[in-house]
Amino acid sequence: xxxxxxxxxxxxxxxxxxxxxxxxxxxxxxxxxxxxxxxxxxxxxxxxxxxxxxxxxxxxxxxxxxxxxxxxxxxxxxxxxxxxxxxxxxxxxxxxxxxxxxxxxxxxxxxxxxxxxxxxxxxxxxxxxxxxxxxxxxxxxxxxxxxxxxxxxxxxxxxxxxxxxxxxxxxxxxxxx
Amino acid sequence: xxxxxxxxxxxxxxxxxxxxxxxxxxxxxxxxxxxxxxxxxxxxxxxxxxxxxxxxxxxxxxxxxxxxxxxxxxxxxxxxxxxxxxxxxxxxxxxxxxxxxxxxxxxxxxxxxxxxxxxxxxxxxxxxxxxxxxxxxxxxxxxxxxxxxxxxxxxxxxxxxxxxxxxxxxxxxxxxxxxxxxxxxxxxxxxxxxxxxxxxxxxxxxxxxxxxxxxxxxxxxxxxxxxxxxxxxxxxxxxxxxxxxxxxxxxxxxxxxxxxxxxxxxxxxxxxxxxxxxxxxxxxxxxxxxxxxxxxxxxxxxxxxxxxxxxxxxxxxxxxxxxxxxxxxxxxxxxxxxxxxxxxxxxxxxxxxxxxxxxxxxxxxxxxxxxxxxxxxxxxxxxxxxxxxxxxxxxxxxxxxxxxxxxxxxxxxxxxxxxxxxxxxxxxxxxxxxxxxxxxxxxxxxxxxxxxxxxxxxxxxxxxxxxxxxxxxxxxxxxxxxxxxxxxxxxxxxxxxxxxxxxxxxxxxxxxxxxxxxxxxxxxxxxxxxxxxxxxxxxxxxxxxxxxxxxxxxxxxxxxxxxxx
Numbered sequence: 001x002x003x004x005x006x007x008x009x010x011x012x013x014x015x016x017x018x019x020x021x022x023x024x025x026x027x028x029x030x031x032x033x034x035x036x037x038x039x040x041x042x043x044x045x046x047x048x049x050x051x052x053x054x055x056x057x058x059x060x061x062x063x064x065x066x067x068x069x070x071x072x073x074x075x076x077x078x079x080x081x082x083x084x085x086x087x088x089x090x091x092x093x094x095x096x097x098x099x100x101x102x103x104x105x106x107x108x109x110x111x112x113x114x115x116x117x118x119x120x121x122x123x124x125x126x127x128x129x130x131x132x133x134x135x136x137x138x139x140x141x142x143x144x145x146x147x148x149x150x151x152x153x154x155x156x157x158x159x160x161x162x163x164x165x166x167x168x169x170x171x172x173x174x175x176x177x
Numbered sequence: 178x179x180x181x182x183x184x185x186x187x188x189x190x191x192x193x194x195x196x197x198x199x200x201x202x203x204x205x206x207x208x209x210x211x212x213x214x215x216x217x218x219x220x221x222x223x224x225x226x227x228x229x230x231x232x233x234x235x236x237x238x239x240x241x242x243x244x245x246x247x248x249x250x251x252x253x254x255x256x257x258x259x260x261x262x263x264x265x266x267x268x269x270x271x272x273x274x275x276x277x278x279x280x281x282x283x284x285x286x287x288x289x290x291x292x293x294x295x296x297x298x299x300x301x302x303x304x305x306x307x308x309x310x311x312x313x314x315x316x317x318x319x320x321x322x323x324x325x326x327x328x329x330x331x332x333x334x335x336x337x338x339x340x341x342x343x344x345x346x347x348x349x350x351x352x353x354x355x356x357x358x359x360x361x362x363x364x365x366x367x368x369x370x371x372x373x374x375x376x377x378x379x380x381x382x383x384x385x386x387x388x389x390x391x392x393x394x395x396x397x398x399x400x401x402x403x404x405x406x407x408x409x410x411x412x413x414x415x416x417x418x419x420x421x422x423x424x425x426x427x428x429x430x431x432x433x434x435x436x437x438x439x440x441x442x443x444x445x446x447x448x449x450x451x452x453x454x455x456x457x458x459x460x461x462x463x464x465x466x467x468x469x470x471x472x473x474x475x476x477x478x479x480x481x482x483x484x485x486x487x488x489x490x491x492x493x494x495x496x497x498x499x500x501x502x503x504x505x506x507x508x509x510x511x512x513x514x515x516x517x518x519x520x521x522x523x524x525x526x527x528x529x530x531x532x533x534x535x536x537x538x539x540x541x542x543x544x545x546x547x548x549x550x551x552x553x554x555x556x557x558x559x560x561x562x563x564x565x566x567x568x569x570x571x572x573x574x575x576x577x578x579x580x581x582x583x584x585x586x587x588x589x590x591x592x593x594x595x596x597x598x599x600x601x602x603x604x605x606x607x608x609x610x611x612x613x614x615x616x617x618x619x620x621x622x623x624x625x626x627x628x629x630x631x632x633x634x635x636x637x638x639x640x641x642x643x644x645x646x647x648x649x650x651x652x653x654x655x656x657x658x659x660x661x662x663x664x665x666x667x668x669x670x671x672x673x674x675x676x677x678x679x680x681x682x683x684x685x686x687x688x689x690x691x692x693x694x695x696x697x698x699x700x701x702x703x704x705x706x707x708x709x710x711x712x713x714x715x716x717x718x719x720x721x722x723x724x725x726x727x728x729x730x731x732x733x734x735x736x737x738x739x740x741x742x
Contacts, residue, residue, distance in 0.1 A: 001356075001427040001428075001431060001432070001433055002356060002357040002358050002423035002424060002426065002427040002432070002433065002434055002440075002495070003270055003356050003357075003358050003423075003424055003427045003428065004270075004356050004427075005351050005352055005353045005354055005355065005356050006353060006354055006356075006357075006437045008437075009352070009353040009354070011353075011354065011436075011437040011438060011441075012437075012438050014436050014437065014438055015436075016436055016438065016439055017435050017436055017439075019435070019490070019494065019710055019713070019714065020435055020436060020439045020487070020490065020491065020494075023486070023487065023490045023717060024439070024483070024487060026721065027482070027483045027486040027487065028478065028483055030479075030721075030724070030725075031475070031478040031479030031480065031482060031483055032477075032478055034475065034479055034542070034546065034728070035471070035475045035477050035478060035479065037546075037732070038471045038475070038546060038547045038548065039471060041548050041732075042467060045548065045735075045736065046736070046740040046741070046742070047548055047551065047735050047736065047738055047739075047740060047741050048467065048548055048741065048742055049460075049461065049467070049547070049548070049551060049741065050741075050742060051466045051467055053463035053464040077637065078636045078637060079636075080636070080637075116463075120313070121311075121313060121314045122311050122314070122396055124554070124555045124624070126555065126556070126622065126624055127739075128622045128639070128641070129621075129622060129642070130738050130739055131552055131553075131556075131620075131621075131622045131738065132551055132552075132738055132739065132741065133461060133550075133551060133552070133553065133554035133555055133556060134461045134551070134554070135461045135462045135463070135554070135555070136463075137396050137397060137462070137463060137464075138313065138396060139395070139396065140397070140463040140464050141463075142463030142464070144741055144742065145741070145742050146739055146740070146741050147739060147740040147741075148739055149739055149740065150739075155637070155639040157622075157624050157627075157639065158624070159554075159555040159556060159624035159625060159626075159627070160311075160555055160626075161240070161306075161307050161314075161626040161627075162314070163314065164236055164237055164240065164305075166240075166626070166627065166628070167236065167627050167628045167629040167630075167632065167634075167635070168632070168634055168635045168636070169635075170632060170635045170636070170637045170639055171637075172637060
């Protein structure tokens, strides 16, 4: 029994039962398949998280955001500026207690280099209803190229706990034709 | 040296029990159950707040309750119970005295002080930082200090366990190799040492930071090292609850491992590849390369997953072999149909096995795949996954083994046997539902650790899909079911320990000679005479198909979202 010492003292010489051997081979092969799928997706898949990131500070990142807001603001929603940067350009969005800033207006099927950073605690960039979820850290400027393929209003929920106002933290990306 | 008076022989099993070990097992198990009750209550309040129609707590209390829930059940309940398992698997199963009982009591005291201090600190309200306490969000200094004190106590308990293994070998209290269950417990203890060391490496500087001696802690570094504790400790739970599965199958059905070599190697895989778990939490982080993420979440072949898949075959295989030996050989599933489903230890164990694999296991691998993580990172899918592993898996397994520990260690008959019989089903269905419905809501995007998914007070408007709201309602109902199961458990355990009929007082026995103890002689292995295990083959085939299907479906889903590079 499993609660008593093995009856065969030299248990490591015991042959492996056939059923176990087959299962081990299946499990091991499946592990290899899952490993190579991740590698494979980097060459054929279109959804891979960027490896590009830079060290930054809240002041430096804030300056980039302010510059973009001053240059490209087209309107506002509930007092928050909506920014429409040119297609293909660098776009900055910051997370802070408890706001995503600014709101963005992007063109459908155009690519943008989106920069994300936090001004204070960690935040979670959760784009809905696309369901794309990325961590946002203070001190790191993460750069990824996104291409909106649907038009409409998309919401960014914060999904990393960031204090008592966490549930108030909503941002928007408007995608236009 | 052990003297005659320090032992008794259990009249039921013939195991020789060291009285100091017995008292320590009792103390650790009782404290574990108390904290399960406290933490479970916090959990119920969390689930009822998430249920939009109820929305029980205000925001500050919700985040406080969620922090306390994580601490009390994930850390305090589980580790206290694991210490009891370590002492049981060493001193009791090896017919040995426990090493340094006084030191073990010091460990117990430190863990208790840490646990109580952690609860007081959280209830003071300045430490609602969640179980993960990511910097730079600060908690009160005592929050980190209490965790450090608790971890030191747990580390000492691990060394008491290792000491007991050494004594058992020196005093030749068993023959040959240690039993498989003890081997599994040893795996858990080895991982625990690594885990607690990682905890110290990150919590000590964080504590110093909280009292002003360190100016800054990098949030990414914190996450990397914290998860070397946070997720590796789940590997302790897996090792411990798999050991419990083997123990229950052995005690209730006399099941023997199909082969010792395979089962033991599978435990070794946990030790060698446990680091996989830490990297899973960094898949959506900036500044870490894809190569690092892919390699460190798989080591190219997912051998820790293979370890669990092996146990997923060998545990039901051992049960099937034992049942077939008893003559239940008709068809593919007579052995399972006529299993002792009325015995709460067996019923809970089997439910734990099935739900750990299907709900916790498969989803954990999907969640830990570099690109697929983008779909669910930090959504309710994450707590959904780990309620499948830690609640439906570990907690249910630990509850089940309690029904064997009460007669063996507390020497009491179970009270309210009918309640005990339905308890694993009530708790199992509740926990399984919690896991399933949170994962459902997470798949639809609902954020974890979020007080108001209706966003009533937010400046901008947003609504999750209706179905997600429904899922959270069902999650609330399942939480109520699981709580009823939890309350039944506490009532039966406390009732039995205090009021259960005392079982025949065993006489103090002379130290049992190792050869004549039950530990000495056992029969052949599970595969001898019953090489065919068709029922187990069907079970693992269904599992494999579900695994592959679910994996592929998630890649399909990923391929449909916005291109991202």
